[in-house]
Each structure stands twice: as C-alpha cells, then as structure tokens.
Amino acid sequence: MLESSNGVRDRGGDRKAAVLHERDGVPRYEDFPDPVAGEGEVLIEVKAVAVENVDRAVAAGTHFAGRAMMPELPAIPCFDGIGTLPDGRLVGFGNPRPPYGALAERTVIREGAYAAIPDGLDPAAATVLPSAITAMSMKVAAGLQPGESVLVQGATGVAGRLAVQVARLLGAGRIVATGRDDEQLRELGADQVINTTLDDQDLLLAYAESRTDVVVDFLWGRPTELLLRAMVPDTFAFPAPLRLVQIGEVAGAGLHLSAESLRTSGVEIYGAAKGLGPETMGAAYGQVVEWARTGQLTFALERVPLSDIETAWQRTDLRGKRLVVQV
Ligand SMILES: NC(=O)c1ccc[n+]([C@@H]2O[C@H](COP(=O)([O-])OP(=O)(O)OC[C@H]3O[C@@H](n4cnc5c(N)ncnc54)[C@H](OP(=O)(O)O)[C@@H]3O)[C@@H](O)[C@H]2O)c1
Secondary structure, eight states, X not given: OEEOTTOOEEOSOEEEEEEBOSTTOOOEEEEEEOOOOOTTEEEEEEEEEEEOHHHHHHHHTOSTTHHHHSOSSSBOOOSEEEEEOTTOOEEEEEOOOXXXXXXXXXXXXXXXXXXXXXXXXXHHHHTTHHHHHHHTHHHHTTOOOTTOEEEEESTTSHHHHHHHHHHXXXXXXXXXXXXXXXXXXXXXXXXXXXXXXXXXXXXXXHHHHTOOSEEEESOOHHHHHHHHHHTSOSSSOOOOOXXXXXXXXXXOSOOOOOHHHHHHHOOEEEETTTTOSHHHHHXXXXXXXXXXHTTSSOOEEEEEEGGGHHHHHTOOOOTTEEEEEEO
16 A cells, blocks of 8 residues: 555555646646545545636635645645445535545545435536525525515626526516626626726716615625725615625625725625525525526536646636536
C-alpha cells in the first residue's frame, strides 16, 4: 500500500480525477489513489458534477469554507454531484471527505449524505437543481406571496435565470430582471429589465421606479448598494418595506449601507439560508424536481467529459449555461 504526501492510502488502484495541485491553479485530469470507505462512509461512482463559481472560490482559497473543504493539496475540487451508491441507486451527494471531491470517477462521503434522485431525471440536469432550490428562498426566507413583485438582481447567470422562472411559478405579479447585457436580459421574459451598467443617477431612478416587494440578489457590490439607496423615500410617507434575499456576490463582496437608508426604508435583508431546515429543504426540493420533470423549469447545460476539465475549468463563455462534467 502506498501513501501519498497528504496521507491518501492507495490500495493499488488509481482512478481518474480532476486533481488540483496549487491554490488558484487549474485542476488536471490524472490518476488519483482510489478512495477507501472507512466506518460510516460510503463510496460513490460519480455521474455528473456542475462546476460553479463557488467551486472555483473554494479551490482558490477565497471562499470562507475553502480551507475546511480543501485543507491540503493535492485534492479533488467540487463538493456535490450526482452518482450511484454501491447498490446502484442514483443519488445527489454532498461533502466528500477531503482530499476527495466530486470531480472524480469515484469519491467517498459520509453514510446518509445523499438524497435520492427520482427516476427519469437526467443526472446532468439534476446537478442544476440546487441553484433552483436556492431561488426558492424568495418564498422560504422572504415569504413571497402570489401577486407580489420580484426583482432578480443579476438575472443572466444560471441561478438568476432559474430565479426568474421560479418567481413566475410561485405566482409573482411582476418580475424585474437586472443584468449587464441587454440581449440576454431580453431573452428572460421578464416584465421589466434594468441594465446595471447605467450611470449611478439613472440606475438609482430605475430601481426607485421598479416598485419591488422582494429582491433576490446575486450581485451585491455597486448595483445592490444603489438599489438599497434607491429605497430611501423622499417624504415622511410610510415605507413599503423591501425584502432582500442575499444569495451571490459576483459584483462585489461588500457595499456601503447608510444608516438613513436602513432607518427610513424599512428594508429587511435575509441570507438565502434563512428558514432552511430539513422540512423546508425537502419541500423546496420536491417542488423544484416536479417543475423540472414537467418541463416548467428549463435551463441550458454545457456538457463536457472529465478528461476536458483543464480547459473547461477556465471557460468564461457560458452565458447562462451551467458547465456540467459528465464522468
Ligand atoms: N448560496 C447558494 O446556494 C447559491 C446558489 C447558486 C448561486 N449562488 C451564487 O450566485 C451567484 C451567481 O451564480 P451563477 O451560478 O448564476 O453564476 P453564473 O452562471 O456564472 O453567472 C454569473 C452572472 O453574474 C453576472 N456578473 C458577473 N460579474 C458581474 C459584475 N461585476 N456585475 C454585474 N454582474 C456580473 C454575469 O453577468 P454577464 O452575463 O453580464 O457576464 C452573470 O449573469 C454566484 O455568486 C454564486 O456563487 C449561490
């Protein structure tokens, strides 16, 4: 039995995996020692894995959970995916034991750290469902009621496109989609679009006029700072509080929130995890699976084989398509 520098035991078998050797490096398709299931663990034969911004941030060490998920290198990136259990059941799994990750032919997880994937669902399509479940936070965290208006801040990404559809399916009255690209924004079927590259004054005005009840925010940074500033009323009228769910930060990790803005607008800000527990998660998952199976929730995938990981990891041309590695 061989032991590698980070203590991985190799019982002689190697399998292919995407292996990361340097923080902020690019994973390479190569052999990696086969995982061995310890007590309370189970092996997974991986079928499909979505590569998302969060996976790159974990690999780069810039995500808050990055060190825990990938304490040492070499290691295999990505912390969830779709695969089969030893008895052949197809499941969505999470949190492989480091240095193993999801981007491999085989990985190892804690017994029970998986959920069944319903019959008939394509494993690659199933990798996208967690992003749709996150969009359900407009109801779970912010309590969206049918007829209320929703603004999707950052609607042209995969998660944003799903959020526009989820808002419609949850009965939102009016949907506003924001983003940087007019052509992509027009594809979304929203009732109103706002281009976040407008100059500050025009963007403030556009947000102020959008009259929104709930915001699902994938951007943070400058656009969301302006959105919150736009909620300050110009009279002593009673505010109609905006409920904002914070989900992503592609436009910036921080923003300036003035006391006046918070005090006068009545804005409420929640994290996407608010209200999530086994019961609400199960209900959101069931709903999203049903919408996907019946074709009410649609999304575009870019499928690549594991052997192409080095090129695929560096792609920036996906324009709203989820990169899914098929194993
Ligand atoms: N917490 C969760 O469970 C969860 C789940 C899903 C997603 N997220 C987060 O949500 C965010 C979006 O995820 P995704 O998977 O949809 O990503 P994605 O498909 O890669 O899309 C990224 C989006 O961000 C936009 N964007 C990038 N930089 C921007 C900037 N500086 N200003 C304005 N827009 C910018 C892009 O717009 P262009 O088209 O103009 O380039 C694109 O619409 C990420 O932060 C992700 O980590 C969180």
